Amino acid sequence: MADQELPTRERISVLDRAVQRVLGQPIDRTDGPAKVTGDARYAFEMAAKDALYGHILTVQIGAGTIRSIDATAARTAPGVVAVLIDDDRLPADAVNSFDKPKSWRLGREIEFFGQGFGVVVATSAEAARAAAALVKVDYAPRTGRFDPDLSKPEEHEPEGLRPAVHTGDFDAAFDGAAYRYDAVFTTPIHFPAAMEPQATLARWEDDRLILHSSLQSTGGATKAIARALDIKADRIRVIAPFVGGGFGGKTSVGAEAIYAAIAAKETGHPVKIVQTRRQTAHLAHHRAPTRQRVRIATDAEGHIRAFGHNSVIAQRHDRWFIEPVHIGTTHLYAGAARSMGVDVVRANHPTSGAVRSPGEACGTLAIEVAMDEAAEALGLDPIEFRRRNEPGASPVDGKPFGTRKLVECYDEGARRFGWDRRNPVPASVREGDWLIGTGMAAAIRSNITVEARANITLHPDGSALVETDMTDIGTGTYTILMQVVAEALGLSPDKVRVAIGDSTLPRSAGSGGSFGASSSSSAAALACQDIARTLAARMGVDAGDMTLQEGHAIAANRRVPLTELLAGEAVRADGHAKPGDHTNAHVSASYGAHFAEVAVSATTGEVRVRRMTGVFDIGRVLNEKTARSQILGGMIWGIGSVLHEDGMIDARTGQFTNPDFGEYHIATHADSPPIDIHFIEAVDDLANEAGAKGVGELGNSGAGAAVANAIYNATGIRIHDYPITLDKLIDALPED
Amino acid sequence: MHFTINGTKYDADPDIRTSLLDLLREHLGLTGSKKGCDHGQCGACTVLVNGRRINSCLTLAVMHQDDEITTIEGIGTPDNLAPLQSAFVRHDGFQCGYCTPGQICSATGMLDEAKKGWPSHVSESLDGDIALSDEEIRERMSGNLCRCSAYPNIVDAIREIAGEDA
Numbered sequence: 001m002a003d004q005e006l007p008t009r010e011r012i013s014v015l016d017r018a019v020q021r022v023l024g025q026p027i028d029r030t031d032g033p034a035k036v037t038g039d040a041r042y043a044f045e046m047a048a049k050d051a052l053y054g055h056i057l058t059v060q061i062g063a064g065t066i067r068s069i070d071a072t073a074a075r076t077a078p079g080v081v082a083v084l085i086d087d088d089r090l091p092a093d094a095v096n097s098f099d100k101p102k103s104w105r106l107g108r109e110i111e112f113f114g115q116g117f118g119v120v121v122a123t124s125a126e127a128a129r130a131a132a133a134l135v136k137v138d139y140a141p142r143t144g145r146f147d148p149d150l151s152k153p154e155e156h157e158p159e160g161l162r163p164a165v166h167t168g169d170f171d172a173a174f175d176g177a178a179y180r181y182d183a184v185f186t187t188p189i190h191f192p193a194a195m196e197p198q199a200t201l202a203r204w205e206d207d208r209l210i211l212h213s214s215l216q217s218t219g220g221a222t223k224a225i226a227r228a229l230d231i232k233a234d235r236i237r238v239i240a241p242f243v244g245g246g247f248g249g250k251t252s253v254g255a256e257a258i259y260a261a262i263a264a265k266e267t268g269h270p271v272k273i274v275q276t277r278r279q280t281a282h283l284a285h286h287r288a289p290t291r292q293r294v295r296i297a298t299d300a301e302g303h304i305r306a307f308g309h310n311s312v313i314a315q316r317h318d319r320w321f322i323e324p325v326h327i328g329t330t331h332l333y334a335g336a337a338r339s340m341g342v343d344v345v346r347a348n349h350p351t352s353g354a355v356r357s358p359g360e361a362c363g364t365l366a367i368e369v370a371m372d373e374a375a376e377a378l379g380l381d382p383i384e385f386r387r388r389n390e391p392g393a394s395p396v397d398g399k400p401f402g403t404r405k406l407v408e409c410y411d412e413g414a415r416r417f418g419w420d421r422r423n424p425v426p427a428s429v430r431e432g433d434w435l436i437g438t439g440m441a442a443a444i445r446s447n448i449t450v451e452a453r454a455n456i457t458l459h460p461d462g463s464a465l466v467e468t469d470m471t472d473i474g475t476g477t478y479t480i481l482m483q484v485v486a487e488a489l490g491l492s493p494d495k496v497r498v499a500i501g502d503s504t505l506p507r508s509a510g511s512g513g514s515f516g517a518s519s520s521s522s523a524a525a526l527a528c529q530d531i532a533r534t535l536a537a538r539m540g541v542d543a544g545d546m547t548l549q550e551g552h553a554i555a556a557n558r559r560v561p562l563t564e565l566l567a568g569e570a571v572r573a574d575g576h577a578k579p580g581d582h583t584n585a586h587v588s589a590s591y592g593a594h595f596a597e598v599a600v601s602a603t604t605g606e607v608r609v610r611r612m613t614g615v616f617d618i619g620r621v622l623n624e625k626t627a628r629s630q631i632l633g634g635m636i637w638g639i640g641s642v643l644h645e646d647g648m649i650d651a652r653t654g655q656f657t658n659p660d661f662g663e664y665h666i667a668t669h670a671d672s673p674p675i676d677i678h679f680i681e682a683v684d685d686l687a688n689e690a691g692a693k694g695v696g697e698l699g700n701s702g703a704g705a706a707v708a709n710a711i712y713n714a715t716g717i718r719i720h721d722y723p724i725t726l727d728k729l730i731d732a733l734p735e736d
Numbered sequence: 737m738h739f740t741i742n743g744t745k746y747d748a749d750p751d752i753r754t755s756l757l758d759l760l761r762e763h764l765g766l767t768g769s770k771k772g773c774d775h776g777q778c779g780a781c782t783v784l785v786n787g788r789r790i791n792s793c794l795t796l797a798v799m800h801q802d803d804e805i806t807t808i809e810g811i812g813t814p815d816n817l818a819p820l821q822s823a824f825v826r827h828d829g830f831q832c833g834y835c836t837p838g839q840i841c842s843a844t845g846m847l848d849e850a851k852k853g854w855p856s857h858v859s860e861s862l863d864g865d866i867a868l869s870d871e872e873i874r875e876r877m878s879g880n881l882c883r884c885s886a887y888p889n890i891v892d893a894i895r896e897i898a899g900e901d902a
């Protein structure tokens with residue numbers, strides 16, 4: 001086995017030897033009672049005496065300039081304390097640590113509709129909003145690049161998150177193949193649309209800035225804030241114990257945070273700003289629209305010889321992030337000749353960025369449908385086709401895989417779903433007015449290893465405190481870290497306290513890229529390992545010969561309470577997890593298989609997803625309940641992306657026509673069927689010390705494609721232009 | 737003005753433009769009710785007014801002087817969870833928790849509507865008793881969005897409580 005030749009991480013013996021039986025268990029979230037009672041306070045809900053309210057002013061043209069702004073009426077409106085406009089410090093939208101913050105001043109070009117240009121600060125939210133409406137702006141609009149033509153790329157494979165892949169002689173391999181598939185897919189703009197809009201309460205204590213802000217990272221965010229405000233990062237404290245969802249949209253720092261910080265400095269009061277729902281669509285990033293060409297060439301038996309996944313996406317000027325459309329495709333299927341990369345068209349659009357499962361969410365909508373079509377053309381079952389093309393090592397460079405239970409996921413999923421009862425002939429199963437179909441797709445999400453730190457204190461009373469600046473954006477961090485520490489130190493769950501969501505705590509990578517739980521758990525496990533060594537020394541044994549259980553150290557026929565070993569003194573350890581030599585020497589990803597059954601109305605083309613099954617390999621399962629919920633949420637995102645979600649930009653004005661929940665439809669209760677989820681657990685020693693791989697984005701990868709394939713099986717109709725709405729189906733529905 | 741919220745009387749003098757939601761969150765410190773859209777599109781702000789669920793962002797505070805208002809804070813507390821709240825915890829009917837107070841208030845109102853025999857879009861008949869099938873629960877709860885998409889777990893929690901009530 002290839003992976004045995006690689007140096008693995010130091011085995012975390014505290015987890016391997018643990019017997020507390022807390023880790024992995026489906027334990028209720030420890031922050032549950034706070035959340036179900038409204039006790040949990042989110043950024044905008046923190047108390048602050050004499051706080052003022054800000055309302056952000058946004059530009060109402062998509063390109064052109066502003067001739068003048070008249071804020072006289074706003075400044076004298078009741079309750080107004082300050083109007084900040086035409087100010088270099090105010091960024092046009094969210095700020096991050098890799099793009100230069102862009103501000104806007106009179107006379108400069110407007111880059112996109114809805115960019116921020118000022119803020120009205122008043123004694124109440126109502127007064128600020130009313131005064132904002134009094135600001136008169138004289139625009140000189142021009143026609144911008146609102147409707148970029150993705151068939152005409154301008155920048156060829158610019159450097160981005162994921163390098164292009166070119167191996168073998170693709171053209172020769174493709175042209176000479178027995179079977180060739182070549183098709184184009186398009187996916188629209190998707191909004192992260194976290195239920196809590198971007199919101200911040202900012203206050204200054206002398207030259208120290210304190211931000212209660214809805215962000216996916218705390219310590220990490222201080223860097224971007226420092227740059228935007230031109231102050232030192234160590235002067236900034238970001239606090240975010242509860243965050244109402246992120247989905248990538250809160251990886252950058254919301255414009256409102258910078259505006260609130262500046263307004264608080266100017267007015268000498270705490271300032272609260274929340275983006276309106278419609279503002280979030282413009283001021284925070286969205287998933288880029290894509291045009292994807294998929295080419296698959298096989299021999300007569302269906303062995304892939306060439307795989308092409310070449311995309312074009314839209315991004316605004318001067319933004320570094322490029323949607324990594326082929327990130328999942330890179331290592332998913334066999335094929336020595338590969339051509340994969342992303343070209344770019346620049347547009348007068350708000351910024352595009354990383355939204356839940358960047359690359360895979362849109363990429364699988366194309367390649368997993370292409371695989372289905374190719375399998376059918378080859379006369380193969382889609383699972384058999386994938387099985388024949390399951391690579392033993394990276395098809396790009398031969399690097400070994402970490403744990404990869406993808407074939408097991410297909411098999412177990414097929415068994416649970418009842419795949420063998422499927423009728424592969426499209427449009428052949430009917431129940432009354434409903435056409436019934438089933439489909440499947442693979443799931444893949446690259447696993448990223450990042451640096452993270454956590455401190456653990458074992459108090460003299462035998463309770464433990466774990467501290468890290470991680471966030472819990474719904475991902476279960478509070479609960480999972482408790483479980484890791486309880487397991488490793490042999491403590492009952494109520495003996496472990498978790499302190500997160502504060503930038504003054506040890507630095508983690510925050511939540512994003514699905515690396516949060518595994519990296520912070522690894523840091524916590526390493527710290528526990530240190531503490532276990534200290535305890536073992538006090539027992540006079542090797543850590544490897546000691547068991548920690550129920551608050552006792554057990555070794556050499558002795559069972560000593562921790563309180564006795566600690567003898568009135570706390571033990572403290574710092575854990576520091578980071579990528580190692582082997583990280584780049586292997587390919588790490590989470591895997592899975594989705595199965596879906598749909599009913600399509602033969603009259604209207606309405607699609608109802610009736611049930612889904614998903615089986616996943618996420619390495620070690622840290623909490624069976626929260627992991628399942630993450631996957632569940634991702635799969636329902638998949639349903640939303642294939643059937644509903646479609647961020648539309650008006651080609652004449654450059655504005656989003658549907659930047660709110662009334663018009664941008666996300667999946668609802670009624671769209672969400674019963675979903676069966678199962679994990680094939682295999683601790684991945686190469687991934688990180690915790691042996692866990694990413695889970696938060698995996699469910700969203702491939703789920704939509706499984707539904708699209710089921711729609712084809714139900715109706716015989718292939719739609720390559722997402723989402724698959726009924727208007728696209730209705731004319732092609734089979735006659736009965 | 738006086739407001740009766742969770743059985744407690746509050747004095748407040750809201751701006752006539754203040755929504756009931758902002759009265760709760762910004763004036764009275766009752767921040768359990770959430771603001772997801774401020775436009776009646778998401779349900780995060782759902783509270784009960786005289787026992788009926790409404791979007792508190794879509795109604796002005798000054799219209800509710802004589803009403804009995806129940807918010808999530810009046811349904812249960814961390815030390816004394818209502819059965820529906822503990823069912824949400826057990827079934828993991830939330831992730832980030834931001835839509836959760838609205839889901840719970842909405843479900844509370846919804847269970848009462850079903851008990852009274854109010855039909856929904858998916859009810860077989862317009863009168864008679866309502867059996868709360870999963871389809872009925874999903875239909876009746878569809879005004880409450882959850883971007884974390886905890887929907888199936890929420891339905892599990894509500895079904896359990898509906899079953900106990902029946």
Ligand code: FES
Nearest residue numbers: 774776778779793
């Ligand atoms: S905040 Fe009231 S419905 Fe969204």
Ligand code: FES
Nearest residue numbers: 831833835882884
């Ligand atoms: S729990 Fe996050 S939106 Fe519902």
